[in-house]
Amino acid sequence: DGGITQSPKYLFRKEGQNVTLSCEQNLNHDAMYWYRQDPGQGLRLIYYSQIVNDFQKGDIAEGYSVSREKKESFPLTVTSAQKNPTAFYLCASVGRAYQPQHFGDGTRLSIL
Amino acid sequence: GESVGLHLPTLSVQEGDNSIINCAYSNSASDYFIWYKQESGKGPQFIIDIRSNMDKRQGQRVTVLLNKTVKHLSLQIAATQPGDSAVYFCAEEGSSNTGKLIFGQGTTLQVKP
Numbered sequence: 001d002g003g004i005t006q007s008p009k010y011l012f013r014k015e016g017q018n019v020t021l022s023c024e025q026n027l028n029h030d031a032m033y034w035y036r037q038d039p040g041q042g043l044r045l046i047y048y049s050q051i052v053n054d055f056q057k058g059d060i061a062e063g064y065s066v067s068r069e070k071k072e073s074f075p076l077t078v079t080s081a082q083k084n085p086t087a088f089y090l091c092a093s094v095g096r097a098y099q100p101q102h103f104g105d106g107t108r109l110s111i112l
Numbered sequence: 113g114e115s116v117g118l119h120l121p122t123l124s125v126q127e128g129d130n131s132i133i134n135c136a137y138s139n140s141a142s143d144y145f146i147w148y149k150q151e152s153g154k155g156p157q158f159i160i161d162i163r164s165n166m167d168k169r170q171g172q173r174v175t176v177l178l179n180k181t182v183k184h185l186s187l188q189i190a191a192t193q194p195g196d197s198a199v200y201f202c203a204e205e206g207s208s209n210t211g212k213l214i215f216g217q218g219t220t221l222q223v224k225p
Contacts, residue, residue, distance in 0.1 A: 004155075006155075031211050033211075033213075035215075040217070040218075041217055041218075042216055042217045042218055043156075043201070043213075044215075045212060045213075048210065048211070050210065050211070056210075090155050090156070092155075094211050097209075097211065098144050098161075098163060098205075100146045100148075100158040100161050101211070101213060102158070103148075103155030103156045104155050105153075105155045106153070106154070106155050108153075
């Protein structure tokens with residue numbers, strides 16, 4: 001089955017620690033996205049990548065970093081500079097214009 | 113479908129009735145619109161989409177209407193079922209070059225048996 005796999009499902013971060021969220025897709029999509037979702041709110045774009053080895057900041061990139069070394073993978077690191085990291089993180093991908101983004105089932109990050 | 117703050121608008125309907133979920137979008141230049149359904153603890157699931165050169169598009173039990181004059185999008189669900197209970201988001205794509213989506217804040221649909 002083609003799809004997007006996010007891991008882990010739940011993640012806990014200690015103060016001062018960096019944590020990395022995994023996102024893997026086997027849909028052969030060029031573009032991948034990371035969103036943050038807070039309770040009762042819509043999705044906000046953190047970073048996106050339209051091609052391997054290239055990525056751009058979204059609306060709320062501060063305190064986050066990404067890499068895109070492979071087409072299938074787009075990991076997100078939540079750094080210690082992100083002072084309010086508790087949220088639901090969603091990864092998505094899309095193959096071409098005027099197609100809907102496909103989403104993974106998210107990672108819920110909490111602070112210990 | 114739009115709201116300010118932490119409380120999502122809620123639509124409560126009886127099973128078997130039709131549901132209409134509304135969304136006001138922000139960018140008059142947006143040319144692609146998507147409706148997603150999100151169940152608790154899961155990622156958004158695609159329902160239906162529409163391009164700006166259309167006013168209406170129908171799927172199985174769902175219809176999307178687009179009114180570009182007032183920047184309004186609606187999702188109609190026919191014969192609503194308990195499995196339709198979820199949060200529904202509209203999303204607009206302003207530039208097909210980046211694929212970036214702007215999401216509304218969502219509407220909670222509650223279906224009463």
